[in-house]
Amino acid sequence: PVPEIFVARTPSMIVRAGTDKIALQVFEHHNDPTSGVLLELGFDSACENVHAEGLSPLAGLRHYFLGNDPALWRSNARSFGAVRLKGVWSETDVVLREGEQGFEYDFLLAAGADPELIRVRCRGIEGIELASDGALLLHTAQGILHQPKPRAFQLSSGDLREVECGFRLLDGSSFGFSIAGRDLGQP
Numbered sequence: 001p002v003p004e005i006f007v008a009r010t011p012s013m014i015v016r017a018g019t020d021k022i023a024l025q026v027f028e029h030h031n032d033p034t035s036g037v038l039l040e041l042g043f044d045s046a047c048e049n050v051h052a053e054g055l056s057p058l059a060g061l062r063h064y065f066l067g068n069d070p071a072l073w074r075s076n077a078r079s080f081g082a083v084r085l086k087g088v089w090s091e092t093d094v095v096l097r098e099g100e101q102g103f104e105y106d107f108l109l110a111a112g113a114d115p116e117l118i119r120v121r122c123r124g125i126e127g128i129e130l131a132s133d134g135a136l137l138l139h140t141a142q143g144i145l146h147q148p149k150p151r152a153f154q155l156s157s158g159d160l161r162e163v164e165c166g167f168r169l170l171d172g173s174s175f176g177f178s179i180a181g182r183d184l185g186q187p
Helices: none
Strands: 006-010 013-017 021-026 037-043 051-064 074-089 092-099 102-109 120-123 127-130 136-140 143-147 152-156 159-171 174-180
Touching: 006 092, 006 102, 013 102, 037 136, 051 092, 127 159
Parallel strands: none
Antiparallel strands: 006 013, 013 021, 021 037, 037 120, 051 074, 074 092, 092 102, 120 174, 127 136, 136 143, 152 159, 159 174
């Protein structure tokens, strides 16, 4: 298994990320890890040499002395406000962070990058659908996990402009994105 490179905790979930997937332990009851459901968002057809980079360093160091095996203990661990996974797909990075709505992820496409390569496979779900407002609904044993309609921006002449973007269902357990009006010569 790919080692975790990012762990974040909120009252409603624990997020664990490796270079090929994101695992979400969503709690039914706040701060109760024994309740809820475990979901995986796997990066289908991801590149093998993904590099993780911490962004927005946070103050202080963390120490993890869990269990009886000192080989598994960690001390002086740095904390970050976000993590960037470089090269998940060709010319495409993923940024994981806590946003206004909770845990969020962004896909950063270089000029010429093909958004069709982005394929996210969902494990631990009972179904997947698109809502009429463009949101992605992941049906789980504990209810529906709602992802709002995605927003996409393009850097053009130093300014950000919004381009049309939406979720695209690929099959019964995976999704991607459709992007309209993008200038392929710009990120």
